[in-house]
Amino acid sequence: MERLQSLGATGADERGTAEIWKALVELWRPGTPDGYYRGRRLVIDLNNAEGRAQMLVLANLLAARVAEHVAESTFMALGAAGLLDRDRLLAGSAADRERALEILRDTYRALTDKERKIEAIYANQARLANEFDGDLHNVYLAAAGDDEKLLKMLHGFAHLRQRAFWLAREMKVSGVWPDLGTRVTAYYDVHIRRSLVRLGFSRLGETDDWLASRHECQKIVDNLFGGDVIPFYLHGSRLCFHNDRTICESSCPVKQRCSFWREYPNDDPDLGVD
Ligand code: SF4
Numbered sequence: 001m002e003r004l005q006s007l008g009a010t011g012a013d014e015r016g017t018a019e020i021w022k023a024l025v026e027l028w029r030p031g032t033p034d035g036y037y038r039g040r041r042l043v044i045d046l047n048n049a050e051g052r053a054q055m056l057v058l059a060n061l062l063a064a065r066v067a068e069h070v071a072e073s074t075f076m077a078l079g080a081a082g083l084l085d086r087d088r089l090l091a092g093s094a095a096d097r098e099r100a101l102e103i104l105r106d107t108y109r110a111l112t113d114k115e116r117k118i119e120a121i122y123a124n125q126a127r128l129a130n131e132f133d134g135d136l137h138n139v140y141l142a143a144a145g146d147d148e149k150l151l152k153m154l155h156g157f158a159h160l161r162q163r164a165f166w167l168a169r170e171m172k173v174s175g176v177w178p179d180l181g182t183r184v185t186a187y188y189d190v191h192i193r194r195s196l197v198r199l200g201f202s203r204l205g206e207t208d209d210w211l212a213s214r215h216e217c218q219k220i221v222d223n224l225f226g227g228d229v230i231p232f233y234l235h236g237s238r239l240c241f242h243n244d245r246t247i248c249e250s251s252c253p254v255k256q257r258c259s260f261w262r263e264y265p266n267d268d269p270d271l272g273v274d
Contacts, residue, residue, distance in 0.1 A: 016257060017224055020199055023253040024231035033175020041072050046176045050086040052136035053128060055167065056157065057084060060121045063163040066110035074108040090129045092122040120158035127157060140177045147184040162187065173230060182227040188214045191236035192229055196220055198240060198260045 035047035037055060044058065045051040057078070061071040078084050083100050097118055104114040132138040143150035154164035165187035171177035172185050193213050196202045201220045204213045221229055239251055245264060248255050255261040 017201075020254050020257060021225060021231070024235055027253055028231045028234040030173075030175060030178075033173070033178075035174050035176050037170050037174055039072050040069055042076060046171065046174045049135040049137065052176075053086050053089055053125060053134070054079075054084050055170070056124055056128065056136055057089070057121055059163045059167045060117065060124060060157075060159055061108070061110075062166065063159045063161065064110040064112040064117070066108070066112070070107070070109050074104060077103045077107050086134070089122075089125045090134055092125060097122060117159070124157045124159075137176070140171070145179060147181050150180070151184050169230065169233065173234070182229070186218070186221070186227055186229050187233075188217050188221075188229065189233070191241065192221070192232045193217050193236070194240045195232045195236035198258045199254060200257060200259065 035045065037044040037046055037051075037058075039058075044055055046055060054075075058071065058075050061074055062068065064071075075084075078100060081099060081103060082088065083096055083103070088096055100121070101114060101118050104117060108114060108117070110117075128134055128136060132142070139153050140150065143153060150168065151164060154160055154167060157164070160167065165184065166189075168177065168180055169185040169187045172180045190206070190210075193202065193204075194206055196217055197204070197206050201224070202213070202216055204216050221227055221232065225232070235252075239247055240260065243260070245261070248258070248261055252258070252261070
């Protein structure tokens, strides 16, 4: 990041902004990423081709107006039925498609056509087999450090669109695609908004209109943090998400600047001071 600027009306001055950024980057700097995706209720091992194929299915399920936990429940139901086995995903038999459609009809409460979603899932697995030897990692290798090329290839998968940025972000966070830049990993979600709002960078609240919030979050991260969403994403999803002062107290280095932390009366003079 070349230079931090003050955001004025948000209340975070230049010094405070720099301190928050430094603390978050230090907290979330990748140590030795273990190659796992950690969602709300599931873990996917991205160290192997099967896990990466499954990650593409999860990206497909999330690519809709759907709650994260609903997409995860559907994913787990598909897994329990054996439908996420790599060979079966790649083969995409009529019987498996039919069973997958039944599961989506039962569990996938999303504003999208379930049959088209199933078609997209299996079309993507077929493209993975035909063009990338069945391994999503070959997309990354084929891009050879060119993020725009990677994005173009990811956008070639059905239904990904914005979720291509999510996929890239998660692959980077896991450490499996370590060399991605900020643009291709810039997927904005409520976790980023949560940490930005609580730390005083956003004029909008956590329940305000999402499109307006997303636009504002993007402006803030682009202007103040070099377009790097990952520290705010990890902070918002791993810590703030819990709304638990015990976690804030033990793990958050910037709590003294947080509106959530300050909202509560503080009897202990040591709390909130790092
Ligand atoms: S104090 Fe808690 S809610 Fe506030 S920024 Fe830190 S972790 Fe998030």
